[in-house]
Amino acid sequence: MTTQPPLVHLDAALWGLVAHALRLSLRNPGLAWYLLRARGYLRRAQRRRELAAADGLHVPPIVIASITRRCNLHCAGCYAFAQHGERAPEPELSPDQLWDVARQARDLGVSVFLVSGGEPFLRPEILDIAAAMPEMLFPVFTNGYLIDDAAVARLRTIRNLVPILSLEGAPADTDARRGPGTHDRVLATMRALTRAGALCGTSLTLTRRNFGLVTAPTYARDLVRQGCRLFILVDFVAAEPGTDDLTLTSQQKAAQPDLLAELRRRIPALFVALPGDPSVFQGCLAAGRGFVHISPEGRVEPCPFAPISAHGLKDTPLRDALASPFLSGIRESGVLQRPYQGSCSLWRHRAWVRALVAEPTTPPPPE
Secondary structure, eight states, rough: OOOSOOOOHHHHHHHHHHHHHHHTTTTTTHHHHHHHHHHHHHHHHHHHHHHHTTTOOOOEEEEEEEEESOOOOOTTTHHHHHHHGGGGOOOOOOOHHHHHHHHHHHHHOOOOOESSOOGGGSSSHHHHHHHHTTTSSSEEEEEETTHHHHHHHTTTTTTEEEEEEEOOOOOHHHHHHTTTHHHHHHHHHHHHHHTTTOOOOOEEEEEEEHHHHHSSHHHHHHHHHHOEEEEEEEOOOOOOOTOGGGGGGHHHHHHHHHHHHHHHHHSSSEEEEEOHHHHHTTTTTTTTEEEEETTTTOOOSSBBBBBOOOOEESSSSHHHHOOHHHHHHHHHSSSSGOOOOOOHHHHHTHHHHHHHHHHHTOOOOOO
């Protein structure tokens, strides 16, 4: 079993996204100019990762950073809220510590610093961090409520920070999960960002129930008319008991790549599926195969849905955490290459993952 992730495919995907975004931005000179520069940033970051690999250090191109647990909404089924009991109480990273983590990621060759929460804009320093580090792309998953006129004006100048506004599909579904009026408010924020010349997108959690609607060209086309240029489609993971019936069926998961290809052909926007097509990436990209997760407290974890860690960045450099036997043990076990079964493999086998923290040579769980 190979211990190295299929980075050639992930790097190609990142290059393809930037190239496609550049074609879509030709009427927005400021954004187009940044994307031209971004190609150079990607090349240099890739080279840094290659040099690190030559020294025996595997650096993933993507870091997912959940920078706060705080949120101004209380959405039904929120995985961040559901996992409160999975982690011991601990202070969040301070502003200075968050700055330091982002610098370490940049210097190691990370290309995408994907920001989530809680509600990330409750930590406004993320705007300053992104502005100071144009070498990395900062997609920020947000409910949009804190993006007022002043924030829109600021975001117009930070080309590498892309607000990703969360929706659930149909307006009634969004309002039912996130609160009355949320769907209309998200669309109003999307229009305001677009008028200001800022790139914005949407995050859609794919469930068994909304799959047909969200993957339909008519749905995407309507959002493009509101200004959306980036669609991030996230497979639902059952983080709370009793929600297994929302995970995608095997038939839906098998149909997903062809449906996304059709959307890319027909709709002038970017479409990204998370966790991605396992047939292309030879399995899940967690545990450093393509990304790692950093919790609000600075714990380095294999995945947002597997809140288990061997190292915290308050006392361990990111370089050392990435080199840990814990992460390499997961990658070498073959668990991430197992066939997709509708939910997170690491979460299903969380007792085994916890055992790896103490003993990285623990045998992989049974099939």
